[in-house]
Amino acid sequence: MRILVVEDDLDLNRQLCQALEEAGYVVDKAFDGEEGHFLGDTEPYDAVVLDIGLPQMDGLSVLERWRRSNRNMPVLILTARDRWSDKVAGIDAGADDYVAKPFHMEEVLARVRALVRRAAGLASNEIVIGDVVLDVRAGKVTLAGQAVKLTSHEFRLLSYLMHHKGRIVSRTELVEHLYDQDFDRDSNTIEVFIGRLRKKFGGNLIETVRGLGYRVQEENA
């Protein structure tokens, strides 16, 4: 899952990126509205954390522009504590949720998890496929009740496929959602990680759909 953070406060930007990365997301960052708007307009994100008070272009304008050009990714806005009107304007501009500053990082993480989950049509933080259970909140996976040790790359890959269970996901889509913008994107590495996941979970969990990509079935047959 790839997240964009748009926040001009350097410290806060760094804290948000760090917390999201520790939670297993890949994070791109922007420090003003123009840069943020550009990234959100050109790169695919699974969610965006967008500050309202930004230089160059304010957060509401960024959001309105995205929505006008049909950029539909979930957006969590950060508002000043006593500016209730920002919350209303933000939601009217197309925000999916908001957090008022100052906030606890855990709240931002929980709201981002919920946005990503809802965008995938999931009601729970646990995604179950046969005897494989992925706990999004804890960042852990079990197979038949036993914890499976995964690297962060393996976890991200499995999490993305399980969030989109039943759908064929192309290698290009995986590369776009699993690596940040600075990563040297070689889609062959995806195959390597798929191989490692198959070693850990058996060959049936992830199906290769020739020429199209990979699929995790709703029910692991």
Ligand code: CA
């Ligand atoms: Ca700001």
